[in-house]
Amino acid sequence: MVRIRQEEKEKVRRRLLEAAADHFADQGLQGAVVDRISQAAGLAKGTVYNYFESKEQLFAEVLAEGCRRAVARYAGVPHRGGVRESLLALAAADVAVLREEERFLKVVVREAMSFRPETYPLIVSHLAPFVDQVDAILSGGVADREIRTDRPTPQLAMLFVGLLVLLYVQHWGSGGAWPTLEEIPALAVSTFLDGAGRREAT
Amino acid sequence: MVRIRQEEKEKVRRRLLEAAADHFADQGLQGAVVDRISQAAGLAKGTVYNYFESKEQLFAEVLAEGCRRAVARYAGVPHRGGVRESLLALAAADVAVLREEERFLKVVVREAMSFRPETYPLIVSHLAPFVDQVDAILSGGVADREIRTDRPTPQLAMLFVGLLVLLYVQHWGSGGAWPTLEEIPALAVSTFLDGAGRREAT
Amino acid sequence: MVRIRQEEKEKVRRRLLEAAADHFADQGLQGAVVDRISQAAGLAKGTVYNYFESKEQLFAEVLAEGCRRAVARYAGVPHRGGVRESLLALAAADVAVLREEERFLKVVVREAMSFRPETYPLIVSHLAPFVDQVDAILSGGVADREIRTDRPTPQLAMLFVGLLVLLYVQHWGSGGAWPTLEEIPALAVSTFLDGAGRREAT
Amino acid sequence: MVRIRQEEKEKVRRRLLEAAADHFADQGLQGAVVDRISQAAGLAKGTVYNYFESKEQLFAEVLAEGCRRAVARYAGVPHRGGVRESLLALAAADVAVLREEERFLKVVVREAMSFRPETYPLIVSHLAPFVDQVDAILSGGVADREIRTDRPTPQLAMLFVGLLVLLYVQHWGSGGAWPTLEEIPALAVSTFLDGAGRREAT
DNA sequence: CATGAATGAGAATTCATTCAT
């Protein structure tokens, strides 16, 4: 019975998080309204406060949950083949997550790009596992002489992740016109690895 | 006499815009408080409304002013030499603007990266001159066979601008740790043109 | 339980309406202050907005409630005997309502006499049932040859109602000196039916 | 020269009063905005305060001016013939004033009918000359046995004036539909003297 | 636990009034 109670609680919590993600994605932390979140979850305003300390807390949890869900997906991505293939696979996984958890990811991206001191470190730490994975791939690439060696791989990794995020922002900002979600992985990897200059030109 | 009055008014307006930029940069549109802006400008609350219709209006004007100041600076940048040199010069000019008008630029970047439907088109239109300049450079580069031809130059231009913005965000987000403003132009251009892959590797 | 809640809410709503009527009667729509209304009702400012959309809405509801209460009372008045008796009964009922719901009626009268385009039609429509009743009485009087036939009864009805209102205004304006509430029905009916001219004089 | 200065000042004052009457007639004391009044007069906000102590003062002066203008016109009306003719002439003069000074009169009527303790006595005192004139006519009528003797003539006079005002309100409230200004004098006098009952019926 | 009415701090905005020019 306690078990069932626990599960029930967890379910309600989820519902609230989903609804919150929805609203935070659209309106931001300040613009979102607790009452509307609760109603979207089919609950009363007060109930939110049975699960979360405050609106800010709720926001932080949405952020954390978003990162958790994202990271969970990357863990399963295998790194076979060269750097290009691995990065493609990772980026593809990322886009796949985006599709399923767009609301959560939007919250994360939006907050990340507003670089508020209160949340920036939080987000960086949440995203660390993902960046680390990229870093690992790139380090392998350095060993295989596929990657430039004049810059530290952690910085390159951050650049790659940043590039992905940048493309998401342009995707959302353009209303999905360009780039489309489909082309993002290839676009990101190609831009990141090859640059815009002509090969022979160098 | 009227002349002096006019100048005086313009000065006050400036002061308000500066103060507003400060606050919007830190708190965003929703987080900023009109009363605190006016006080930061050494004026009373009501005075803000003698110059601007509403908080939203004020925000829009800060945005416009930020873009205006930025664009004004790019106009003077000459495109001599190859693509690399031109882009470097442009990026350097951009960073120079950033140093002097950090508050305004932060507002623009923050808003741009939050991709709100209300302001995204506005910002895009404001930034258009800058993107166009990059586009012009890249188009020249295509003619000189310095730039890949498999992607439309407008998209490449947006990518370059996005990359710059991305580096600003990481600069601000890291508290200035990495990248520093000095290294941003080279970093942006090198990443954009060369990518992270090894030349020979291809 | 829900029942009790509902009743409780209805009670609070009433309290707010009464307090609002008080203030609107004294200060008019523009002069009244929401905060003072809520405090007069023993509630906090915000509570008003849990029950009414806005100050204007609240005013409209007070108006409607006032008319509703008034009309409810007239419905029970029987028209027996001649025109004079019927009008007297009706006017007496109106004065009786006035005594009990003075605050509400004052709001209605005040607003009616300020002939604002925003509310005048509203008030006219609310008062229609009362005017119609007078009209019915007068029409009966026309048949019985008690009433002049050279003017449409609806216009005469409006005149009678207007006369009543006029006497209320003079009553309130004079601080109750003249006319007193007691004499208003007879005064209204006599003035309306007989006029100030001498019978024989005609 | 002083003379000219004086006249100039008087002219400006007039302009302000007219503009104020306009706005007070439409918006009431509370709804009117000083700045808009001054601009309607082609002057700056501050100028109003060179001529009037405060908005309230200005309102009071508009009220007084309205009454003054009205009363000035009645003074010239001769009482010849019987009561009916005299009252008709007076009412016609009143309507004539209304036509020319509608803005001022609206302010007076509106304020009178809102029976605010602050202004009611003021208005009554301003209107006293008019009421007195009616009273004089009625007293003459009593002597000639044209008027009922069972009610004090001052009260009858107030009733007559009230009736006129009532018709104005209905005229304005109905958007001029009924009664029209033309029919008001006859309507007022006939209603007042004859009533709605049939002569023979009594 | 869920509920939702009550609360009141806080924010945007208006506008009468002042006063330096």
Place this chain on the structure above:
DNA sequence: AATGAATGAATTCTCATTCAT
């Protein structure tokens, strides 16, 4: 005298949070 920029008190309305049921 005329002006109109500056002021800040006053007001409406919002919404996060509390708490009795």
